[in-house]
Amino acid sequence: MWLREFSEIFDVLPYYLLVCLPIFIALSPINPVESASELDVHRLAQFELGGNLHGSKQAALTMDARGPGVSQVVRKTVVVKMAELSVAGFRDLVSSGVGGLLLLIPPGLAGLSAEAREAVLQLEEELVGGDLEIPVYFAEENPELNELYETLRSEGEGGEDASSALAAMMSSISNSGYQLIISAPTPQPVKDQAVVSTSGLLGGSSGEDQLPTILVVAHYDAGAGAPSLATGADSNGSGVSILLELARLFSALYSGSRTHPAYSLVFLLSGGGKLNYAGTKRWLEEHLDHDTTSDLLSNVKFILCLDSLGKNKPLNLHVSKPPKEGSAGAIFLENLRSVSSALFPNLPKPEMVHKKINLADDTLSWEHERFSIRRLPAFTLSHFTSPRNPERQTLLDSTSEVSGAVLQRNTRLVAEALACSLYPRMEKTTCSGELFSGSLEPKEESLMGWLRLATSFPRHPSLLSDKNSDLVKSLTSALARYTQDVSTVVGTPDRREPEYVLYDTATATMNVYR
DSSP, X not given: OHHHHHHHHHHHHHHHHHHHHHHHHHHXXXXXXXXXXXXXXXXOOEEEETTEEEEEOOOOEEEEEEOTTOSOOBTEEEEEEXXXXXXXXXXHHHHTTBOEEEEEEOGGGOOOOHHHHHHHHHHHHHHHHSEESSOEEEEEOOHHHHHHHHHHHHHHHTOOOOOXXXXXXXXXXXXXXXXXXXXXXXXXXOTTOOEEEEEEEEOOSOOOSSOOEEEEEEEOOOOOSSGGXXXXXXXXXXXXXXXXXXXXXXXXXXXXXXXXXXXXXXXXXXXXXXXXXXXXXXXXXXXXXXXXXXXXXXXXXEEEEEOOOOSSSOOEEEESSOOOTTSHHHHHHHHHHHHHHHHOTTSOOOEEEEOOOOTTSSSOSSTHHHHHHTTOOEEEEESOSOTTOGGGSOTTOOGGGOOHHHHHHHHHHHHHHHHHHHOHHHHHSOOOOOSSOGGGSOOHHHHHHHHHHHTTSOOOGGGSOSTTOHHHHHHHHHHHTTOEEEEEEEEOOOSSSOSEEEBOOOEEEEEEEO
């Protein structure tokens, strides 16, 4: 008999809880207003490229918080350290119906082990490559968030195997009761989307028409899982830094009558590098298809693209088609190897990496491919061996990852090899790298100054789409110090079939209630 009465009590217990729970909350000693806090969070990137959706479509979030390891995640926001969430674990959360994610990243993105770094890179690649229906945010760890995380994790370790509705209700009552709220509208396409490319010229000394020309190119935007964390110090802040330092060095040579070469030297800072090099494509259209009066590209010897040159790794010259023996491109590679052997004999010589352009791919691998498609001789210099390396687009790419000494060394290599191509007399002898020494030597302080300029703003394309971007103005002004005929080319996506679509709401304010 007592078993029947005990069973009847449990049958009506959920109804008593529904009545009593509001009273318990009202009598709770915790003041909801006093226990609220705010923090800035960074939303997962959202964009379309070549008709494919990337990232997260959602921004609003109003859910209870849970830690890693819980089993009931439906309509819950899971708070987890990014380095501790594997790709498989992330997929399990999505398939289990998780409502949102708050990913914690180390302060300054420092102190990660090699294993943790690899986990972050893989997860970031998975997040950006997917088409997600849940809001995903990043936040830098701080004492308050760490306390929240440890509380939620301890509850998860206690087990939340709610095998019945009653067990789920009791679990909900007994947990800490954290709720995460972000009030944000549905993300919309950025208005007046545009990519801006800026170029400057050092004209050759000869009075002939169609002077031989060499182009040095670097895209200035950066990619990452969160647009507002895309500082891209190595990729491609290092390329921008070396380009501006080269402009400074060669402007001194072009200003002297005895050192003014017969070649023209063009420096191009291109936008939209992370958007399939959309800015480079538009710049080429402007100078090859629309501007019939310009002879800037009428006699191009070769085009050198600089991409990720800030780490102490062997250099690779990526080509779509190996240059013919005796061509300007083949001679430049030999000059680069000769300079490397003369100045830095302990370093591996730069290697040529050949990869054909696959027009069936949604995106191009390297920036030089934009020029190669237009039958212009071009190649990309980078320490990366593969274009698919996730380190080319990651929030881990901070200034601490770039070495000033390496920037100086690589700038010297490129400058000496370029000089041998610009001054045929040097080329006929041995390109031994003796020009840029003493007062003409690349300065580490100058290079790090350019790097600080490039990384002073997050450089995701969605944050640089304004034609009046402060960063683009700063880079244009820097280039104008050392070159002439500085001009900008603005590209916008096609309205009917846009090559890319960028979305707003890169950051938000998250309210944490208990």
